[in-house]
Amino acid sequence: MVGVRSGRTHRFTGVWVVVVRGRVFIRSWNDKATGWYRAFRGNPRGEVQCGSRRTPVRAKAVRGQGLLEEVDGAYKEKYDTKASQKWVRGFRLAWRRATTTELAPR
Secondary structure, eight states, X not given: OEXXXXXXXXXXXXXXXXXXXXXXXXXXXXXXXXXXXXXXXXXXXXXEEXXXXXXXXXXXXXXXXXXXXXXXXXXXXXXXXXXGHHHHHHHTSHHHHTTOEEEEEO
């Protein structure tokens, strides 16, 4: 897991990350009004935190059906433990798929 935040004042939130076609993607589990997904919708500029390193990113919505299916597959392949299966299945629900976000360097 890595942390993401929109802007500079939103707190970092841990997310499950996958890479497809050399690009980084994340999905929201709960889409709370105060969560990272809604914050990025309001301000697409933010940061990724991994350990003590912070990298500036720009969030982009993902719409293509083919790419969404590849992201589904990447979650299934990367998070393949028995304990992870509940979460992987949950990420395939339509409303969670709709939160698929690409984090591009800025």
